[in-house]
Amino acid sequence: MKTIFPIAVILVTSFFISSFNNLDISDLNKKETLTPNYTSTKNDDVVDSEHLSDFFKRYTELKKYQNDVISLYKNRSYGTIWFENGKMTQYGQLLYTKLNNASYEGVGIPYKNEIDQIFDKTATEKPSKTDSDMLLSAAYIIYANHAFEGVDIETVKKSEWLLPKKKISRDTLAASAKTKPEAQKTRVVQFDQYYKLQDVLKKYKKIEQDNTWTPIKVETPYKDIRPDAKSVTVAQIRNRLFVMGDLQNDSKSDFYDQELMDGVMKYKLRNGLKPNYIISEANIKDMNESIQEKIKKITINMERCKEIYPTLLTDTEYIMINVPSYELVYVKNGKIELESKVFVGSPLTKTTIFNGNIEKVVFSPYWTVPQSIVDNELKSKIASDPNYLAEHNMEMVNGQVRQKPGPDNSLGLVKFIFPNPDDIYMHDTPAKTLFDFEQRTFSHGCINVSKAKELAIAMLKDYPEWTADRIDKAMDGQAETTFKLPTKVPIYITYFTTWVKESGEVSFFQDVYDKDADLNKILFPQETLVSN
Known part of the structure; x- marks a missing residue:
């Protein structure tokens, strides 16, 4: 196995809301606006407490961001943030562009379909203007918080990914929507592995979009598949290896030939598996993991x-x-x-x-044997065999067992x-x-x-x-x-x-300590709730 972990340092300008560096929400009095239009005979450029309370009752997945959203509107004297006279401002359009790329940065935006409707000229049913403004404000909070902070520190600790980082105040985050954020330090990811993964994420999302990740069907009871085998399963494995990039072509053949052997070996070496040509049930299980799980x-x-x-x-x-x-x-x-x-x-x-x-x-x-090993493993062996220590090149020193x-x-x-x-x-x-x-x-x-x-x-x-x-x-x-x-x-x-x-x-690689679970709950909370 030859998986390499090169660490290259690259100096990257921030990918987060770089276009917001000149964004001043107080500048929304400017007349330059973009679609969509929400015509109205009354002045409804106000988001009051009643609107906010009702909004979070209906959009329950945004409830945990309620205080942050309220802070945004409080700093704006409860005026709309992304609309001016019934029209979307240039900053609303800019935010939407960022949100459309958010999935490639690993950011999930709840109610993205509803947000898409706001900007879809052909949509017959749109959220109301106030709902639209609050949806965008909540999305701004989610995206900004993720880009500045990543996963919260308690989740980091719980998952034993012990890499604490300085947290940015949510008040500061909210204030950035009112004043120019030039002084605010944007989160910069300097670890180049992030961008490599981001490129792969785009590839796998394309696979998901093309619907080419079809299940591999096997007979039961399962028998290991070896070279020269011939079956429908072999053809399906060939297709999966082609989709993953381990094969350059998909000949559609159901015969386990040399070309497929090369693809299987590439797949196994790539994933740190034992390098042989046997396709085990565990290999099929891995290949059959959904494209959505791979993306996660x-x-x-x-x-x-x-x-x-x-x-x-x-x-x-x-x-x-x-x-x-x-x-x-x-x-x-x-x-x-x-x-x-x-x-x-x-x-x-x-x-x-x-x-x-x-x-x-x-x-x-x-080797000074830890007391836990002495208590749980050695004591009974020593009790049953008086010569156990000598036979294993061990000795007792100051009440501790050590191996010479x-x-x-x-x-x-x-x-x-x-x-x-x-x-x-x-x-x-x-x-x-x-x-x-x-x-x-x-x-x-x-x-x-x-x-x-x-x-x-x-x-x-x-x-x-x-x-x-x-x-x-x-x-x-x-x-x-x-x-x-x-x-x-x-x-x-x-x-x-x-x-x-x-x-x-x-x-x-296999999640040997099940550490992905905690981050999975944070990054994909809605899906976790559904699965439970």
Whole structure:
């Protein structure tokens, strides 16, 4: 598997309401207006408290934005914001343009169909002018809040995507609709993965629009599909791989030929699956995930890009681990120096998502067994076998069980220390065969690295005293040797279930800790309610 996590820093001018930089709602006395027209014999350019109260009773999905919308109208002395003398202003038209692109930025706008009717000249039924004005005001709040803030901090904490950011006051946000916002800092997404995902999102929305994502039908009980098989299912798989881009052409053939084998291999490598030509029931289940679910996953990971640690954008040396793909990338001097498979904590002992700094490299380490493992696993074994500790190269020291250095040590022959509240670290492992599994959630929370020795060598290249011979000797399993790094190496443990490579290929990884669920509830609340 060769999924790469390159981190390129790009300086991007803000994509959010850049055209609003000269927008002053007090300028709405200008006569320049755009369609649509709402002719009226009375002066109804007023949105009073009665209108507002009735509006939120009817448009219940906007209820949580009520205070923000009221603030907008209060600052306008309850005058309409997007209309002037029954006509839409240029700023209303500008907002609508932004809203039409919102889905490509991962922003869901409730009652978008009703908003479309406002601007549809052929629509026979439109929301009233006051309803139209309030719908646009609510949409403005939603879009502006998302672009400035992203998902709220409590959701970030709950989902363990621990990347807090400065919140912008909703009062400040509301005030921006009355005064020029030149001084207001617009949210800038500098992590280029966001824009890669945005491009993929457009592609998948086009697939949804074209209705080419048709279900793959299989016989029951299911039997693995192998090369030379011939069935209707094979033809449907071929079509799906063509739609996803793993095949250049769809020959419509129902025979599992070499062309399809190449497409299957590309699909598996792209998604971090075991590289073989067998199409399993799990593979069919993944292919049959709806296009709408794929779009949600892309959107959720776009949101994660907004929460990325700022230092990751400027570091020229760091280690990045993505839990769902079970991969590590070591970047040095701004270039990828090494990639390695890893395995991580089980769902019951999850690897923590956080950032820190590697301070020490420890060769031929002791392993002090956590008390929880002693209590839950070792005590009964020691009680039933008095020689258990000696047979497993362990000893009791100051009331704690520890395993001596050696090739069978659970930490392998090298570990990497980065202080953190959960006391996890990266290390080698004697259980090399575990790296051959697709789902690698085997540890008690620590990160087990397949190329641990190669990583140590790469990290110590700048220290001439650490020659290859010295590292070999330090890793002979005889005595623990600790090297404190003069320059700490940043480490980022991330959680991306969707990732776009430099080639533009998109990877979808298993949501091993079910972390997508919390963000899904926030980004798609209406759909969550329906499904429940």
